[in-house]
Amino acid sequence: MEINFTNVSKHYAARTHEKMEDVLMDPKGIGPAIHYYMIRGGSEQKNTTVWEPGTVSGEYIKTYGHYHVGDLSETYWIVYGQGVALMQKLKENENGEMIADEVEEFKAIPVIAGSEVFMPSKFGHLLANTGSTYLVCIDDSPVDFEDRDPSSFPGHADYQLVKEMRGFAYYVVEHEGKPALKKNPLYKKIEKEDLGGLQVIE
Numbered sequence: 374m375e376i377n378f379t380n381v382s383k384h385y386a387a388r389t390h391e392k393m394e395d396v397l398m399d400p401k402g403i404g405p406a407i408h409y410y411m412i413r414g415g416s417e418q419k420n421t422t423v424w425e426p427g428t429v430s431g432e433y434i435k436t437y438g439h440y441h442v443g444d445l446s447e448t449y450w451i452v453y454g455q456g457v458a459l460m461q462k463l464k465e466n467e468n469g470e471m472i473a474d475e476v477e478e479f480k481a482i483p484v485i486a487g488s489e490v491f492m493p494s495k496f497g498h499l500l501a502n503t504g505s506t507y508l509v510c511i512d513d514s515p516v517d518f519e520d521r522d523p524s525s526f527p528g529h530a531d532y533q534l535v536k537e538m539r540g541f542a543y544y545v546v547e548h549e550g551k552p553a554l555k556k557n558p559l560y561k562k563i564e565k566e567d568l569g570g571l572q573v574i575e
């Protein structure tokens with residue numbers, strides 16, 4: 374494999390608290406300056422994400438979340454720490470466009486080091502760090518280094534629908550020292566859900 378040393382800086386990005394305010398359960402909550410760090414190599418070299426531990430107003434530190442543009446699946450390999458992966462597939466209108474506030478299927482999956490999670494195309498996905506250490510995950514999503522800001526906002530990812538809904542259908546929150554779920558009131562309906570044994574709190 375050929376490694377391009379001329380654009381090394383393009384491989385690193387960090388997601389700031391300011392940007393995460395779009396999708397936090399409590400956008401005014403206090404959090405770390407950086408929520409997670411990304412080193413992107415693409416499908417072959419793989420991508421690495423490292424999450425800070427902790428919560429913002431009770432919500433665990435998470436990735437922003439996105440849907441893939443086109444028919445593109447992805448695999449997460451958890452290499453350290455523990456977390457909860459969220460996946461959701463939105464309903465589509467007659468033109469095949471996703472309906473932002475109607476979920477056809479939602480899944481919450483508790484993960485630990487060694488877990489592998491497959492995200493089929495059409496399922497939006499995010500991962501929250503529910504442990505007391507860094508959470509570290511490798512994934513195989515593609516990166517087009519010709520994009521303007523490939524590591525921070527790769528072209529294959531659609532963040533807009535998540536922004537519009539201020540996150541996914543549930544937030545992963547700390548409850549009595551353990552992860553639980555709290556409904557995002559902006560979603561109108563969830564047709565099918567598998568909450569991975571997590572409790573739902575009001």
Ligand SMILES: [Fe+2]
Binds near residue numbers: 441498514
């Ligand atoms: Fe992705």
